[in-house]
Amino acid sequence: MGAHSNIHIPKESWPSWTWYAIECIIVLAISMITSSKITDSIEGLSPEIQNYVFMGIVGLIFLAWYIGIRGFLLKKKILRNSY
Numbered sequence: 001m002g003a004h005s006n007i008h009i010p011k012e013s014w015p016s017w018t019w020y021a022i023e024c025i026i027v028l029a030i031s032m033i034t035s036s037k038i039t040d041s042i043e044g045l046s047p048e049i050q051n052y053v054f055m056g057i058v059g060l061i062f063l064a065w066y067i068g069i070r071g072f073l074l075k076k077k078i079l080r081n082s083y
Contacts, residue, residue, distance in 0.1 A: 027061075027066070028058070028062065031058045032058055035058045039057065
């Protein structure tokens with residue numbers, strides 16, 4: 001049996017940047033849900049201040065993921081699969 005020249009290989013046909021876009025959307029969704037729960041638990045905020053607190057928490061979670069977790073923890077040598 002020979003190999004076919006028309007085999008679909010997903011790695012070559014799927015654009016790699018879409019994984020970063022999917023990750024960004026997931027991180028934004030999780031940070032918005034978490035921020036809304038945290039902001040709702042804080043009592044005595046006016047609606048204007050509540051919006052600033054909401055977006056501030058979203059920004060902190062987003063930056064913590066991309067700078068802290070993804071930037072430093074996920075780049076460790078122990079996590080790489082280089083045999």
